[in-house]
Amino acid sequence: MTDRKSILALSRRKFLGGAAALSGIAASGFATRVFAQEPAKPAEIIVRAWGGSWVDSLKAGVSDPFTAATGIAVRHDLTEDNEIQPKVWAAVAQNRVPPIHINWDTTTNATKSALRGVTEDLSDLSNLAGTTDLAKPVGLEGYPIVNTYGYVYVLAYRPEAFPDGAPTSLQVLLDPKFKGRIALYNDGIGFHFPAQVAGGGKLEDIPANMQPAWDFIAKVKQQAPLLGEDPDFTTWFQNGEIDLAVTISTNAREAKKNGVNIAWTVPEEGAKFDTDGLWIPKGLPENELYWAKQYINFAITKDAQQVWLDGLGLPGVVPGLTPPADLVGDPSYPTKPEDFEHLIRISSQVQVENESTWFGEFKKIMQG
Numbered sequence: 001m002t003d004r005k006s007i008l009a010l011s012r013r014k015f016l017g018g019a020a021a022l023s024g025i026a027a028s029g030f031a032t033r034v035f036a037q038e039p040a041k042p043a044e045i046i047v048r049a050w051g052g053s054w055v056d057s058l059k060a061g062v063s064d065p066f067t068a069a070t071g072i073a074v075r076h077d078l079t080e081d082n083e084i085q086p087k088v089w090a091a092v093a094q095n096r097v098p099p100i101h102i103n104w105d106t107t108t109n110a111t112k113s114a115l116r117g118v119t120e121d122l123s124d125l126s127n128l129a130g131t132t133d134l135a136k137p138v139g140l141e142g143y144p145i146v147n148t149y150g151y152v153y154v155l156a157y158r159p160e161a162f163p164d165g166a167p168t169s170l171q172v173l174l175d176p177k178f179k180g181r182i183a184l185y186n187d188g189i190g191f192h193f194p195a196q197v198a199g200g201g202k203l204e205d206i207p208a209n210m211q212p213a214w215d216f217i218a219k220v221k222q223q224a225p226l227l228g229e230d231p232d233f234t235t236w237f238q239n240g241e242i243d244l245a246v247t248i249s250t251n252a253r254e255a256k257k258n259g260v261n262i263a264w265t266v267p268e269e270g271a272k273f274d275t276d277g278l279w280i281p282k283g284l285p286e287n288e289l290y291w292a293k294q295y296i297n298f299a300i301t302k303d304a305q306q307v308w309l310d311g312l313g314l315p316g317v318v319p320g321l322t323p324p325a326d327l328v329g330d331p332s333y334p335t336k337p338e339d340f341e342h343l344i345r346i347s348s349q350v351q352v353e354n355e356s357t358w359f360g361e362f363k364k365i366m367q368g
Contacts, residue, residue: 039287044073045101045295051078053254053311058104061308062299069298072291081105085113088281092118098281101292107137107147107275108355111348114144120280120289122146125297134275135300135317139347146296147275148305149314152332152343153190154264154271156233156252161243166265170198170216173244179223183236183245186227188217188362190272191246193344195220197269206346207354210361217365227366237262249332253313266331266342273334273343 047063049055055076063074077084077100084100091098103110113119114137122128122143128135137145157167161178173182184191192213196203201212226236234255236242245252252264278296280289298304305316313324315333327333334340 039290041070041072042285042288042291044075045288045292046075046077046099047102047104047295048079048081048084048100049076049104050081057308057311060311061306062295062304065304066295066298070291070294074295081109085109088113089116089118092282096283097285098283101280101284101288102295103279103281105145105277105279107145107277107348108351110145110277110279111137111140111352113279113281114140115349115352118282119144120282120284120293122280122293122296125293125300127297127300130302130319131300131317132319134315137275137277137348138345139349145277145279146300147277147317148299149309149312149316150273150275150334151314152249152266152271152273152334153194153246154249154252154332155267156237156245156247156255156262156264158237158240158243159261159263166263167244168265168268170194170267170269173220173223173225176223178243180226181241181243182220182223183226183228183233183242183247184220185246186229186363187359188366189359190248190274191217192358192362193272193346194246194267194269203270203344203346207350207358210358214361214365217362221365221368225366234258234260250312250314252332253327264332268342270342270344271331273340273345 049058055078059076063076066072067074081103084103088098088100088103125146128143128146134150135147136143137147155167155170172178193203193206195216196206196210196213199212199216201209226242230248230251233245233247233251237255237260249264252262256262278299280292280296284292300317302318302320305318306321309316309321310324313327313333315335323333323335331339334343
């Protein structure tokens with residue numbers, strides 16, 4: 001995801017009053033007048049974002065309507081999430097004002113910041129009451145992060161290689177005819193958990209016993225998989241170099257929109273489901289904190305999410321969103337409880353505590 005892939009704070013009572021006033025008005029102009037309880041508006045707030053279609057979608061769905069309604073400019077800082085992280089941590093540790101107001105981040109990365117104690121609590125955002133359970137970060141107390149949508153690491157495939165229909169199991173990765181024609185992320189992200197199942201293990205054994213995953217990955221290694229990052233998958237599919245890949249659904253959909261003949265599925269072993277979210281670093285002036293919270297509060301309204309997430313093709317955290325026409329009923333766009341039956345969610349805290357070990361073990365196997 002990393003290649004894709006900032007308010008005199010009022011009392012809780014006053015903040016909720018202002019938040020309710022904002023949330024009750026439509027996205028076309030949710031706060032065009034100044035309420036008596038509102039603090040001074042900053043000239044701008046800075047939101048760290050991913051570039052390309054990611055920031056374009058955020059701008060259309062959230063930032064531009066927020067500016068139109070409040071008069072507060074939104075500046076998008078396109079510094080990579082892993083690069084901004086130590087800068088924010090250092091600012092908080094040194095009691096300096098952080099370089100951004102809001103971080104749009106992967107939930108795993110955001111959890112690292114939450115566990116470090118550098119995130120503001122967002123539990124008092126009034127619009128959280130209208131979100132689904134997906135908005136709540138798994139394994140953390142309160143809302144140091146607000147998850148804003150989810151995404152699936154699908155099994156993408158070239159239809160010409162599967163004339164009898166979509167592959168149904170990850171065991172297809174072991175078929176000799178696909179040797180040298182499959183692709184995975186170079187750290188195995190998105191693959192560890194379904195590999196645990198494919199190797200005969202249980203999800204409840206994560207992280208204590210991951211040996212089934214490593215055994216299955218060792219078998220896949222014998223297939224000489226290509227290892228890379230998001231742009232590589234599109235290039236490999238475009239060039240006809242691969243038939244199968246475990247990748248984020250957004251990237252597969254973008255490749256298809258760019259003319260690549262590609263399809264995707266969720267195998268019977270399941271697929272990793274993950275989230276991104278928004279969070280606010282500690283240390284902002286109180287009035288800026290207030291307005292940063294209002295930005296996130298607006299980002300979890302139906303009006304904002306509908307436009308923002310249409311551009312990304314991802315399911316949001318507000319009920320009643322209309323899926324893009326090409327994703328209706330798609331397994332990578334879960335909307336109902338039953339849609340999550342084959343999607344794997346593991347506690348963000350467990351991922352943070354073990355991710356470097358998992359990445360290291362995957363690379364060790366692939367380099368062995």
